[in-house]
Amino acid sequence: MATTYLAGVGMTPFGKFRDATLATLGRAAGRETLTDAGVEPRHIEMIACGSARSGILHARESGVGQLIGWELGIEGVPVYNEKAFCASGAVAFNIAHMALAAGIHDVALVVGVEKMSARDGAGRPLTSDGMALEGEQGFTPPAYYAMAARRHMETYGTTREQIASVAVKNRAAAQHNPKAQYRDPITLDDVLGSKAVVSPLNLLDCCPTGDGAAAAVLVNESGAEKLGLQPTIRIAASVMGTGYYREQDRDMTSFSLDRSTSRKAYEIASIGPSDIDVAEVHDSFSFAEIIHYEDLGFCEPGTGGKLVENGDTALNGRIPVNTGGGLLNRGHPLGATGVAQIVELSDQLNGRAGARQVHGARTALAHISGGFHEGDFATSGITVLAAR
Amino acid sequence: MTELGELSLGYSLLERGADSGYRLRASRCPRCGDVRVPPRELCPNDSAPCTPTSLTGVGTIYEAVHIAIPPQGFDTSFWAGYIDLDEGVRFFAQIACADGEPPPGHGQRVQMNVEWIGNGDRRVMAPIFTRVGI
Numbered sequence: 001m002a003t004t005y006l007a008g009v010g011m012t013p014f015g016k017f018r019d020a021t022l023a024t025l026g027r028a029a030g031r032e033t034l035t036d037a038g039v040e041p042r043h044i045e046m047i048a049c050g051s052a053r054s055g056i057l058h059a060r061e062s063g064v065g066q067l068i069g070w071e072l073g074i075e076g077v078p079v080y081n082e083k084a085f086c087a088s089g090a091v092a093f094n095i096a097h098m099a100l101a102a103g104i105h106d107v108a109l110v111v112g113v114e115k116m117s118a119r120d121g122a123g124r125p126l127t128s129d130g131m132a133l134e135g136e137q138g139f140t141p142p143a144y145y146a147m148a149a150r151r152h153m154e155t156y157g158t159t160r161e162q163i164a165s166v167a168v169k170n171r172a173a174a175q176h177n178p179k180a181q182y183r184d185p186i187t188l189d190d191v192l193g194s195k196a197v198v199s200p201l202n203l204l205d206c207c208p209t210g211d212g213a214a215a216a217v218l219v220n221e222s223g224a225e226k227l228g229l230q231p232t233i234r235i236a237a238s239v240m241g242t243g244y245y246r247e248q249d250r251d252m253t254s255f256s257l258d259r260s261t262s263r264k265a266y267e268i269a270s271i272g273p274s275d276i277d278v279a280e281v282h283d284s285f286s287f288a289e290i291i292h293y294e295d296l297g298f299c300e301p302g303t304g305g306k307l308v309e310n311g312d313t314a315l316n317g318r319i320p321v322n323t324g325g326g327l328l329n330r331g332h333p334l335g336a337t338g339v340a341q342i343v344e345l346s347d348q349l350n351g352r353a354g355a356r357q358v359h360g361a362r363t364a365l366a367h368i369s370g371g372f373h374e375g376d377f378a379t380s381g382i383t384v385l386a387a388r
Numbered sequence: 389m390t391e392l393g394e395l396s397l398g399y400s401l402l403e404r405g406a407d408s409g410y411r412l413r414a415s416r417c418p419r420c421g422d423v424r425v426p427p428r429e430l431c432p433n434d435s436a437p438c439t440p441t442s443l444t445g446v447g448t449i450y451e452a453v454h455i456a457i458p459p460q461g462f463d464t465s466f467w468a469g470y471i472d473l474d475e476g477v478r479f480f481a482q483i484a485c486a487d488g489e490p491p492p493g494h495g496q497r498v499q500m501n502v503e504w505i506g507n508g509d510r511r512v513m514a515p516i517f518t519r520v521g522i
Contacts, residue, residue: 132396133426134480137505137514138468140459147451147469154494196456246432248478252451375470375478 002220004100005231006385007107008037009343011214013179014331016117020211022051022058026068026113029213029336033109034072037217041073043227044217045105048080048096050088050112051335058115068111068213078105085129086284087370088112089214090240090338090381096218097238106223112340113213114333130373142206142285144372146198148252149287153200155253155302158290160200162305164191166286167204167328169314174325176315176355177344181210181331191286205286207327214339216346233349236269236363237384243376250375253302257380258295258367265365265382266297273297276319276384277361278348280341282369283326289313292367293321315356323348323356341366342383349387362387392514397426402502402513403442410502411442412515414477423475445500445515447473452483452492461510467492471517484518492519 010032012025026049034041049065060067065079082091089112096108131139152158168188174180186204194202224231241261250256266272273296281296283289290304298319299307307313313321324330324344327337345364347353363386370379393401393413405411415427415438422431428438452469467483469492482505483492498517505514 131480133393133401135459136392136395136510136512137481138455138458138462138466139480140455143453143455143468146453150451150453151494196454198456199454248476249472250478375480 001101002103002222004097004218004220004235005224006233006235006342006346007039007217007219007224007229007231008033009216009346010036011179011336011340011343012212014181014210014212014333014336014340017211018117020115022054022060022064022113022115023067023071025115025211025213026111027071029113029215030068030072030109030111033215033217038229039107039217039227043107044074044077044109046078046080046096046099046108047074048082048092048108048110050082050084050090050092050338051114052083052085052088053114053116053334064113065111068113074109084379085371086282086332086334087338087368087379087381088335090368090370090383091379093216093339093342093383094238094240094381097235100218100220100223103220103222106220107227108218109215110218110339111213111215112336112338114335115211116209116333117211128372130371130378140198141372142198142201145285145288146201148291149200151252152287152291156305158305160192161188162309163200163287163290164188164205165308166283166289167191169308170283170322170326170328173315173323173356174329177324177330180325180329181208182325182329201285201287207284207332210331210333212331212333212336212340214336214343216339216342232388233346234386234388235383236271236386237265237382239265239268239382241380243373243378245374245376247376253291255291255295255377257377258292258369261380261382262296262367265384269384269386271363271384275363276365277363278323278345278358279319279321279365279367280324280344281321281367283322283328284332284369286328289321289326296365296367315358320358323353323358338368338381341368345385349385390512392512393426395510395512401426405442405444410500412445412500414441414443414475415439416441423477425477425479443473443475443477445473445517447471447498449483449492449494449496449498450478451494454491461506461508463507471498481515481517484516489522497521
Protein backbone atom coordinates (compact mmCIF):
# COMPACT_ATOMS: atom_id res chain seq x y z
CA MET A 1 0.00 0.00 0.00
CA ALA A 2 1.34 3.42 -0.94
CA THR A 3 1.89 6.11 1.67
CA THR A 4 -0.41 9.12 1.19
CA TYR A 5 0.26 12.76 1.99
CA LEU A 6 -1.52 16.08 2.32
CA ALA A 7 -0.07 18.38 -0.33
CA GLY A 8 -2.23 21.43 0.30
CA VAL A 9 -5.42 22.70 1.90
CA GLY A 10 -7.81 25.62 1.71
CA MET A 11 -11.23 26.75 2.82
CA THR A 12 -13.68 29.61 2.55
CA PRO A 13 -14.80 31.49 5.61
CA PHE A 14 -17.81 29.73 7.16
CA GLY A 15 -20.97 31.78 7.71
CA LYS A 16 -24.15 32.85 6.02
CA PHE A 17 -23.47 34.19 2.54
CA ARG A 18 -26.64 35.02 0.66
CA ASP A 19 -25.11 35.18 -2.79
CA ALA A 20 -22.81 32.17 -2.50
CA THR A 21 -23.61 28.93 -4.31
CA LEU A 22 -22.23 25.41 -4.15
CA ALA A 23 -20.21 26.31 -7.25
CA THR A 24 -18.71 29.56 -5.95
CA LEU A 25 -17.96 28.11 -2.51
CA GLY A 26 -16.34 24.97 -3.92
CA ARG A 27 -14.38 26.96 -6.49
CA ALA A 28 -12.99 29.34 -3.87
CA ALA A 29 -11.85 26.54 -1.57
CA GLY A 30 -10.52 24.53 -4.51
CA ARG A 31 -8.47 27.37 -5.99
CA GLU A 32 -6.94 28.21 -2.61
CA THR A 33 -6.04 24.56 -2.18
CA LEU A 34 -4.49 24.09 -5.62
CA THR A 35 -2.38 27.19 -5.02
CA ASP A 36 -1.36 25.97 -1.58
CA ALA A 37 -0.31 22.61 -3.03
CA GLY A 38 1.41 24.13 -6.06
CA VAL A 39 -0.72 21.93 -8.32
CA GLU A 40 -2.50 22.80 -11.59
CA PRO A 41 -6.06 21.67 -12.35
CA ARG A 42 -4.67 19.42 -15.12
CA HIS A 43 -2.68 17.46 -12.53
CA ILE A 44 -5.80 16.31 -10.64
CA GLU A 45 -6.51 12.65 -11.41
CA MET A 46 -9.70 12.25 -9.37
CA ILE A 47 -12.15 14.30 -7.33
CA ALA A 48 -13.96 13.18 -4.19
CA CYS A 49 -16.69 15.55 -3.05
CA GLY A 50 -18.83 15.50 0.08
CA SER A 51 -22.12 17.37 0.30
CA ALA A 52 -24.97 16.14 2.47
CA ARG A 53 -27.97 18.29 1.58
CA SER A 54 -27.39 19.41 -2.00
CA GLY A 55 -30.49 17.58 -3.18
CA ILE A 56 -33.10 18.76 -0.72
CA LEU A 57 -31.71 22.31 -0.52
CA HIS A 58 -30.52 22.94 -4.07
CA ALA A 59 -32.12 20.32 -6.33
CA ARG A 60 -28.69 18.85 -7.13
CA GLU A 61 -28.77 15.40 -5.57
CA SER A 62 -25.89 14.17 -7.75
CA GLY A 63 -23.03 15.87 -9.53
CA VAL A 64 -21.77 18.43 -6.99
CA GLY A 65 -18.21 17.20 -7.55
CA GLN A 66 -18.60 17.58 -11.31
CA LEU A 67 -19.98 21.10 -10.80
CA ILE A 68 -17.02 22.20 -8.69
CA GLY A 69 -14.46 20.34 -10.78
CA TRP A 70 -15.56 22.15 -13.91
CA GLU A 71 -15.58 25.50 -12.06
CA LEU A 72 -11.89 24.77 -11.44
CA GLY A 73 -11.31 23.67 -15.03
CA ILE A 74 -11.03 19.97 -14.23
CA GLU A 75 -12.68 17.52 -16.63
CA GLY A 76 -12.36 13.95 -17.82
CA VAL A 77 -11.46 12.48 -14.43
CA PRO A 78 -13.48 10.20 -12.15
CA VAL A 79 -15.61 12.08 -9.62
CA TYR A 80 -16.92 10.43 -6.47
CA ASN A 81 -19.83 12.22 -4.78
CA GLU A 82 -20.21 11.19 -1.17
CA LYS A 83 -23.29 11.61 1.01
CA ALA A 84 -22.80 10.64 4.63
CA PHE A 85 -24.68 13.20 6.70
CA CYS A 86 -22.26 15.44 8.68
CA ALA A 87 -19.39 13.13 7.70
CA SER A 88 -19.80 13.58 3.93
CA GLY A 89 -16.52 15.50 3.56
CA ALA A 90 -14.69 13.02 5.78
CA VAL A 91 -15.90 10.11 3.63
CA ALA A 92 -14.71 11.95 0.51
CA PHE A 93 -11.29 12.32 2.16
CA ASN A 94 -11.29 8.61 3.00
CA ILE A 95 -12.19 7.65 -0.59
CA ALA A 96 -9.31 9.74 -1.98
CA HIS A 97 -6.91 8.30 0.59
CA MET A 98 -7.89 4.74 -0.36
CA ALA A 99 -7.58 5.39 -4.10
CA LEU A 100 -4.10 6.84 -3.62
CA ALA A 101 -3.01 4.20 -1.13
CA ALA A 102 -4.10 1.53 -3.60
CA GLY A 103 -2.06 3.22 -6.33
CA ILE A 104 -5.10 3.60 -8.60
CA HIS A 105 -4.60 7.36 -8.71
CA ASP A 106 -1.66 9.50 -7.60
CA VAL A 107 -3.16 13.01 -7.17
CA ALA A 108 -6.63 13.68 -5.76
CA LEU A 109 -8.70 16.73 -4.96
CA VAL A 110 -11.07 16.44 -2.00
CA VAL A 111 -13.84 19.01 -1.57
CA GLY A 112 -16.50 19.36 1.09
CA VAL A 113 -19.24 21.91 0.53
CA GLU A 114 -22.64 22.93 1.85
CA LYS A 115 -24.95 25.89 1.43
CA MET A 116 -27.54 25.86 4.21
CA SER A 117 -28.42 29.45 5.01
CA ALA A 118 -31.26 29.45 2.53
CA ARG A 119 -33.54 26.61 3.54
CA ASP A 120 -37.08 25.93 4.57
CA GLY A 121 -37.45 26.07 8.34
CA ALA A 122 -34.27 28.05 9.02
CA GLY A 123 -33.78 28.63 12.74
CA ARG A 124 -35.22 25.28 13.74
CA PRO A 125 -33.14 22.17 14.41
CA LEU A 126 -32.51 19.97 11.38
CA THR A 127 -34.04 16.54 11.47
CA SER A 128 -31.95 13.55 10.42
CA ASP A 129 -32.42 11.50 7.24
CA GLY A 130 -31.69 8.31 9.15
CA MET A 131 -34.31 8.97 11.82
CA ALA A 132 -37.35 9.67 9.63
CA LEU A 133 -39.74 7.64 11.79
CA GLU A 134 -38.51 9.38 14.93
CA GLY A 135 -38.73 12.66 13.00
CA GLU A 136 -42.47 12.15 12.62
CA GLN A 137 -42.56 12.36 16.42
CA GLY A 138 -40.34 15.43 16.74
CA PHE A 139 -36.87 13.87 17.02
CA THR A 140 -33.97 16.29 16.55
CA PRO A 141 -30.20 15.69 16.75
CA PRO A 142 -29.81 17.92 19.84
CA ALA A 143 -32.41 15.74 21.58
CA TYR A 144 -30.14 12.72 21.08
CA TYR A 145 -27.14 14.47 22.62
CA ALA A 146 -29.29 15.95 25.39
CA MET A 147 -30.41 12.44 26.38
CA ALA A 148 -26.78 11.30 26.37
CA ALA A 149 -25.86 14.33 28.47
CA ARG A 150 -28.52 13.56 31.05
CA ARG A 151 -27.37 9.95 31.33
CA HIS A 152 -23.75 11.10 31.67
CA MET A 153 -24.65 13.69 34.31
CA GLU A 154 -26.60 11.15 36.34
CA THR A 155 -24.07 8.33 35.94
CA TYR A 156 -20.82 10.27 36.40
CA GLY A 157 -21.80 13.55 38.02
CA THR A 158 -20.84 15.62 34.99
CA THR A 159 -22.05 19.16 35.63
CA ARG A 160 -23.95 21.64 33.50
CA GLU A 161 -21.07 24.07 33.94
CA GLN A 162 -18.56 21.54 32.60
CA ILE A 163 -20.73 21.05 29.51
CA ALA A 164 -21.03 24.80 28.98
CA SER A 165 -17.29 25.24 29.40
CA VAL A 166 -16.77 23.35 26.12
CA ALA A 167 -18.64 26.11 24.30
CA VAL A 168 -16.64 28.81 26.11
CA LYS A 169 -13.32 27.07 25.38
CA ASN A 170 -14.06 26.57 21.69
CA ARG A 171 -15.20 30.17 21.27
CA ALA A 172 -11.95 31.31 22.90
CA ALA A 173 -10.08 29.42 20.18
CA ALA A 174 -12.38 30.67 17.42
CA GLN A 175 -11.56 34.29 18.16
CA HIS A 176 -8.16 33.56 16.61
CA ASN A 177 -9.63 31.91 13.51
CA PRO A 178 -10.55 34.57 10.93
CA LYS A 179 -12.62 32.01 8.99
CA ALA A 180 -14.82 31.05 11.94
CA GLN A 181 -18.54 31.91 11.87
CA TYR A 182 -18.61 33.11 15.51
CA ARG A 183 -15.56 34.77 17.06
CA ASP A 184 -16.69 37.05 19.92
CA PRO A 185 -15.67 35.54 23.29
CA ILE A 186 -18.45 34.21 25.50
CA THR A 187 -18.72 33.34 29.19
CA LEU A 188 -20.25 30.47 31.12
CA ASP A 189 -23.10 32.81 32.07
CA ASP A 190 -23.70 33.57 28.39
CA VAL A 191 -24.08 29.85 27.63
CA LEU A 192 -26.16 29.07 30.71
CA GLY A 193 -28.39 32.08 30.06
CA SER A 194 -28.95 31.49 26.35
CA LYS A 195 -32.26 30.24 25.02
CA ALA A 196 -33.20 26.65 25.95
CA VAL A 197 -33.13 24.23 23.00
CA VAL A 198 -33.37 20.76 24.54
CA SER A 199 -32.68 20.41 28.23
CA PRO A 200 -29.87 20.66 29.30
CA LEU A 201 -28.58 22.18 26.04
CA ASN A 202 -29.08 25.87 25.24
CA LEU A 203 -28.56 27.79 22.01
CA LEU A 204 -24.86 28.44 22.69
CA ASP A 205 -24.39 24.70 23.26
CA CYS A 206 -25.48 24.03 19.66
CA CYS A 207 -23.60 24.44 16.39
CA PRO A 208 -25.02 26.83 13.81
CA THR A 209 -25.93 26.01 10.25
CA GLY A 210 -24.23 27.93 7.48
CA ASP A 211 -22.40 27.97 4.20
CA GLY A 212 -18.84 27.06 3.32
CA ALA A 213 -16.40 24.80 1.56
CA ALA A 214 -13.05 23.24 2.38
CA ALA A 215 -10.65 21.31 0.19
CA ALA A 216 -7.44 19.32 0.22
CA VAL A 217 -5.02 17.91 -2.34
CA LEU A 218 -3.76 14.43 -1.55
CA VAL A 219 -0.85 12.70 -3.24
CA ASN A 220 0.92 9.40 -2.85
CA GLU A 221 4.67 8.91 -3.28
CA SER A 222 4.34 8.63 -7.07
CA GLY A 223 2.19 11.75 -7.24
CA ALA A 224 4.64 13.75 -5.14
CA GLU A 225 7.54 12.56 -7.27
CA LYS A 226 6.00 13.34 -10.65
CA LEU A 227 4.84 16.79 -9.52
CA GLY A 228 8.08 17.56 -7.70
CA LEU A 229 6.29 18.08 -4.38
CA GLN A 230 7.69 17.56 -0.91
CA PRO A 231 4.57 17.23 1.22
CA THR A 232 5.05 17.82 4.93
CA ILE A 233 2.15 15.81 6.34
CA ARG A 234 1.62 12.06 6.12
CA ILE A 235 -1.83 10.53 6.41
CA ALA A 236 -1.13 7.97 9.10
CA ALA A 237 -4.66 6.54 9.22
CA SER A 238 -8.08 7.16 7.70
CA VAL A 239 -10.83 4.95 9.12
CA MET A 240 -14.60 4.99 8.64
CA GLY A 241 -17.27 2.90 10.34
CA THR A 242 -21.01 2.53 10.67
CA GLY A 243 -23.07 1.99 13.80
CA TYR A 244 -23.94 -1.09 15.82
CA TYR A 245 -27.66 -1.30 15.16
CA ARG A 246 -28.33 -4.71 16.70
CA GLU A 247 -27.98 -3.27 20.20
CA GLN A 248 -31.32 -2.14 21.65
CA ASP A 249 -30.19 -1.46 25.21
CA ARG A 250 -27.42 0.96 24.26
CA ASP A 251 -25.65 2.79 27.10
CA MET A 252 -25.69 6.38 25.88
CA THR A 253 -22.83 7.46 28.18
CA SER A 254 -20.42 6.12 25.53
CA PHE A 255 -20.58 5.90 21.74
CA SER A 256 -19.21 2.45 20.93
CA LEU A 257 -18.77 3.23 17.23
CA ASP A 258 -16.22 5.95 18.03
CA ARG A 259 -14.38 3.60 20.36
CA SER A 260 -14.14 1.08 17.54
CA THR A 261 -13.03 3.47 14.78
CA SER A 262 -10.50 5.27 16.96
CA ARG A 263 -8.93 2.02 18.16
CA LYS A 264 -8.55 0.88 14.54
CA ALA A 265 -6.98 4.21 13.62
CA TYR A 266 -4.51 4.08 16.52
CA GLU A 267 -3.54 0.56 15.52
CA ILE A 268 -3.00 1.50 11.85
CA ALA A 269 -0.97 4.57 12.85
CA SER A 270 0.94 2.56 15.49
CA ILE A 271 0.24 5.19 18.15
CA GLY A 272 -1.99 5.64 21.18
CA PRO A 273 -4.20 8.48 22.37
CA SER A 274 -1.37 9.91 24.48
CA ASP A 275 0.60 10.57 21.28
CA ILE A 276 -1.99 13.03 19.95
CA ASP A 277 -0.81 16.65 20.19
CA VAL A 278 -3.91 18.36 18.81
CA ALA A 279 -7.39 17.13 17.86
CA GLU A 280 -10.51 18.16 16.02
CA VAL A 281 -13.62 16.40 17.34
CA HIS A 282 -17.28 16.55 16.36
CA ASP A 283 -18.66 19.14 18.80
CA SER A 284 -21.99 19.58 17.06
CA PHE A 285 -23.26 20.08 20.61
CA SER A 286 -21.07 21.07 23.54
CA PHE A 287 -21.73 17.90 25.50
CA ALA A 288 -20.65 15.74 22.57
CA GLU A 289 -17.05 16.87 22.97
CA ILE A 290 -16.97 15.53 26.55
CA ILE A 291 -18.14 12.08 25.53
CA HIS A 292 -15.71 12.09 22.57
CA TYR A 293 -12.74 12.76 24.91
CA GLU A 294 -13.60 9.53 26.67
CA ASP A 295 -14.33 7.42 23.60
CA LEU A 296 -11.16 8.58 21.83
CA GLY A 297 -9.13 7.61 24.90
CA PHE A 298 -8.02 11.12 25.90
CA CYS A 299 -9.29 10.36 29.43
CA GLU A 300 -11.03 7.64 31.40
CA PRO A 301 -14.80 7.05 31.05
CA GLY A 302 -16.72 9.58 33.12
CA THR A 303 -13.88 12.07 33.43
CA GLY A 304 -14.43 14.14 30.28
CA GLY A 305 -16.15 16.92 32.20
CA LYS A 306 -13.16 17.30 34.49
CA LEU A 307 -10.79 17.27 31.51
CA VAL A 308 -12.35 20.39 30.01
CA GLU A 309 -12.91 22.00 33.43
CA ASN A 310 -9.19 21.63 34.19
CA GLY A 311 -8.23 23.33 30.93
CA ASP A 312 -6.50 20.23 29.56
CA THR A 313 -8.18 20.64 26.16
CA ALA A 314 -7.77 24.43 25.88
CA LEU A 315 -5.30 26.01 23.45
CA ASN A 316 -2.49 25.88 26.00
CA GLY A 317 -3.61 22.60 27.59
CA ARG A 318 -2.19 19.08 27.55
CA ILE A 319 -4.19 18.08 24.45
CA PRO A 320 -5.81 21.06 22.74
CA VAL A 321 -9.13 20.13 21.11
CA ASN A 322 -10.97 22.11 18.44
CA THR A 323 -8.35 24.80 18.06
CA GLY A 324 -10.21 26.20 15.05
CA GLY A 325 -13.34 26.80 17.12
CA GLY A 326 -15.01 23.48 16.41
CA LEU A 327 -18.35 23.01 14.77
CA LEU A 328 -19.82 25.23 17.50
CA ASN A 329 -17.96 28.33 16.33
CA ARG A 330 -16.14 27.72 13.05
CA GLY A 331 -19.58 26.63 11.87
CA HIS A 332 -21.01 23.44 10.46
CA PRO A 333 -21.83 23.48 6.76
CA LEU A 334 -22.38 19.73 6.93
CA GLY A 335 -20.38 18.39 3.98
CA ALA A 336 -17.57 20.91 4.47
CA THR A 337 -16.84 20.14 8.11
CA GLY A 338 -14.89 16.90 7.69
CA VAL A 339 -12.47 18.61 5.32
CA ALA A 340 -12.32 21.83 7.39
CA GLN A 341 -11.06 19.71 10.30
CA ILE A 342 -8.21 18.53 8.04
CA VAL A 343 -7.47 22.15 7.04
CA GLU A 344 -7.16 23.16 10.71
CA LEU A 345 -4.92 20.22 11.60
CA SER A 346 -2.78 20.81 8.53
CA ASP A 347 -2.27 24.43 9.59
CA GLN A 348 -1.35 23.24 13.09
CA LEU A 349 1.17 20.66 11.87
CA ASN A 350 2.68 23.15 9.42
CA GLY A 351 3.06 25.78 12.16
CA ARG A 352 0.86 28.34 10.43
CA ALA A 353 -2.11 28.52 12.81
CA GLY A 354 -1.22 31.99 14.06
CA ALA A 355 -2.40 32.92 17.55
CA ARG A 356 -4.05 29.53 17.99
CA GLN A 357 -0.89 27.57 17.14
CA VAL A 358 -0.18 24.52 19.31
CA HIS A 359 3.57 24.70 19.59
CA GLY A 360 5.46 21.61 18.59
CA ALA A 361 2.39 19.75 17.30
CA ARG A 362 3.54 16.66 15.38
CA THR A 363 0.60 14.24 15.51
CA ALA A 364 -3.04 15.20 15.02
CA LEU A 365 -6.41 13.45 15.07
CA ALA A 366 -9.73 14.36 13.45
CA HIS A 367 -12.98 12.72 14.56
CA ILE A 368 -16.36 13.13 12.94
CA SER A 369 -19.82 11.70 13.50
CA GLY A 370 -22.30 11.53 10.67
CA GLY A 371 -26.05 11.17 11.09
CA PHE A 372 -28.13 8.57 12.85
CA HIS A 373 -29.56 5.17 12.01
CA GLU A 374 -31.52 2.81 14.25
CA GLY A 375 -30.70 4.88 17.31
CA ASP A 376 -26.93 4.79 16.72
CA PHE A 377 -24.65 6.91 14.57
CA ALA A 378 -24.75 6.25 10.85
CA THR A 379 -21.07 7.07 10.32
CA SER A 380 -17.95 7.77 12.32
CA GLY A 381 -14.59 8.72 10.90
CA ILE A 382 -11.09 9.07 12.31
CA THR A 383 -8.09 10.58 10.52
CA VAL A 384 -4.59 10.65 11.96
CA LEU A 385 -2.07 13.06 10.45
CA ALA A 386 1.66 13.06 11.18
CA ALA A 387 4.22 15.76 10.47
CA ARG A 388 7.18 14.35 8.54
CA MET B 389 -56.18 10.27 9.04
CA THR B 390 -52.40 9.79 9.00
CA GLU B 391 -50.91 7.39 11.51
CA LEU B 392 -47.30 7.14 12.70
CA GLY B 393 -45.11 5.48 10.09
CA GLU B 394 -47.17 6.38 7.05
CA LEU B 395 -45.02 9.45 6.26
CA SER B 396 -41.66 7.70 6.68
CA LEU B 397 -42.23 3.95 6.27
CA GLY B 398 -45.23 4.00 3.94
CA TYR B 399 -47.43 2.10 6.41
CA SER B 400 -48.90 2.66 9.86
CA LEU B 401 -47.05 1.40 12.91
CA LEU B 402 -50.33 1.35 14.81
CA GLU B 403 -52.94 -1.38 14.85
CA ARG B 404 -56.15 -1.89 16.79
CA GLY B 405 -55.97 -4.61 19.43
CA ALA B 406 -58.85 -6.92 20.38
CA ASP B 407 -59.76 -4.52 23.19
CA SER B 408 -59.99 -1.73 20.55
CA GLY B 409 -56.95 -0.04 22.09
CA TYR B 410 -53.94 0.75 19.90
CA ARG B 411 -50.93 -1.54 19.73
CA LEU B 412 -47.52 -1.06 18.12
CA ARG B 413 -46.64 -3.19 15.08
CA ALA B 414 -43.50 -5.25 15.64
CA SER B 415 -41.77 -8.40 14.45
CA ARG B 416 -40.45 -11.38 16.37
CA CYS B 417 -37.85 -13.84 15.18
CA PRO B 418 -39.16 -17.41 15.69
CA ARG B 419 -35.59 -18.66 15.99
CA CYS B 420 -33.87 -16.24 18.42
CA GLY B 421 -36.83 -14.26 19.81
CA ASP B 422 -35.46 -10.86 18.70
CA VAL B 423 -38.25 -8.24 18.70
CA ARG B 424 -38.04 -5.13 16.48
CA VAL B 425 -40.05 -1.97 15.83
CA PRO B 426 -40.53 -1.18 12.98
CA PRO B 427 -41.14 -4.82 12.05
CA ARG B 428 -38.51 -6.59 9.95
CA GLU B 429 -39.05 -9.27 7.33
CA LEU B 430 -35.70 -10.94 8.08
CA CYS B 431 -34.06 -11.15 11.52
CA PRO B 432 -30.81 -9.13 11.76
CA ASN B 433 -29.28 -11.87 13.93
CA ASP B 434 -29.91 -15.02 11.89
CA SER B 435 -31.76 -13.93 8.71
CA ALA B 436 -34.78 -16.06 9.67
CA PRO B 437 -38.16 -14.82 8.34
CA CYS B 438 -39.81 -12.87 11.16
CA THR B 439 -43.37 -13.22 12.41
CA PRO B 440 -45.56 -10.12 12.74
CA THR B 441 -46.55 -9.31 16.29
CA SER B 442 -47.74 -6.27 18.23
CA LEU B 443 -46.80 -4.66 21.51
CA THR B 444 -49.03 -3.03 24.11
CA GLY B 445 -46.49 -0.28 24.78
CA VAL B 446 -45.64 -0.93 28.41
CA GLY B 447 -42.10 -0.05 29.36
CA THR B 448 -39.60 2.11 31.22
CA ILE B 449 -38.16 5.50 30.31
CA TYR B 450 -34.46 5.19 29.41
CA GLU B 451 -34.08 8.97 29.17
CA ALA B 452 -36.35 11.93 28.49
CA VAL B 453 -35.76 15.52 27.43
CA HIS B 454 -37.82 18.67 27.01
CA ILE B 455 -37.65 19.80 23.37
CA ALA B 456 -38.09 23.54 23.84
CA ILE B 457 -37.44 24.53 20.21
CA PRO B 458 -39.55 22.07 18.24
CA PRO B 459 -38.63 21.04 14.70
CA GLN B 460 -40.70 21.84 11.64
CA GLY B 461 -44.16 20.34 11.91
CA PHE B 462 -44.58 21.07 15.61
CA ASP B 463 -45.98 24.28 17.14
CA THR B 464 -45.17 23.86 20.80
CA SER B 465 -42.52 22.38 23.06
CA PHE B 466 -42.92 18.82 24.31
CA TRP B 467 -41.23 16.03 26.25
CA ALA B 468 -39.83 13.07 24.37
CA GLY B 469 -37.37 10.28 24.94
CA TYR B 470 -36.35 6.69 24.57
CA ILE B 471 -38.72 4.12 26.06
CA ASP B 472 -37.38 0.63 26.79
CA LEU B 473 -40.44 -1.50 26.04
CA ASP B 474 -40.79 -4.65 28.11
CA GLU B 475 -40.24 -6.85 25.02
CA GLY B 476 -36.68 -5.48 24.60
CA VAL B 477 -37.30 -2.72 22.04
CA ARG B 478 -36.01 0.85 22.56
CA PHE B 479 -38.54 3.23 21.03
CA PHE B 480 -38.42 7.02 20.64
CA ALA B 481 -41.70 8.79 21.40
CA GLN B 482 -43.29 11.78 23.03
CA ILE B 483 -44.02 11.61 26.76
CA ALA B 484 -46.94 13.35 28.45
CA CYS B 485 -46.14 15.84 31.20
CA ALA B 486 -48.82 18.25 32.38
CA ASP B 487 -48.04 21.55 34.09
CA GLY B 488 -47.07 20.92 37.70
CA GLU B 489 -46.13 17.28 37.20
CA PRO B 490 -42.55 16.21 37.96
CA PRO B 491 -40.44 15.93 34.80
CA PRO B 492 -40.18 12.53 33.11
CA GLY B 493 -36.92 10.75 33.82
CA HIS B 494 -34.83 7.59 33.71
CA GLY B 495 -36.45 4.52 35.23
CA GLN B 496 -40.07 5.70 35.33
CA ARG B 497 -42.66 3.15 34.20
CA VAL B 498 -44.87 4.18 31.28
CA GLN B 499 -47.72 2.95 29.14
CA MET B 500 -48.74 3.88 25.62
CA ASN B 501 -51.67 6.03 24.59
CA VAL B 502 -52.27 7.37 21.10
CA GLU B 503 -52.98 11.02 20.29
CA TRP B 504 -52.63 13.54 17.49
CA ILE B 505 -49.22 15.21 17.39
CA GLY B 506 -47.73 17.83 15.04
CA ASN B 507 -49.48 20.18 12.69
CA GLY B 508 -50.44 20.71 9.06
CA ASP B 509 -49.44 17.96 6.65
CA ARG B 510 -47.11 16.51 9.31
CA ARG B 511 -49.97 15.87 11.77
CA VAL B 512 -50.05 12.18 12.73
CA MET B 513 -51.72 9.87 15.22
CA ALA B 514 -48.81 8.67 17.32
CA PRO B 515 -47.96 7.06 20.64
CA ILE B 516 -47.67 9.35 23.64
CA PHE B 517 -46.41 7.60 26.72
CA THR B 518 -47.90 8.39 30.11
CA ARG B 519 -46.25 7.60 33.37
CA VAL B 520 -47.79 4.96 35.59
CA GLY B 521 -48.61 6.17 39.09
CA ILE B 522 -47.98 9.87 38.45
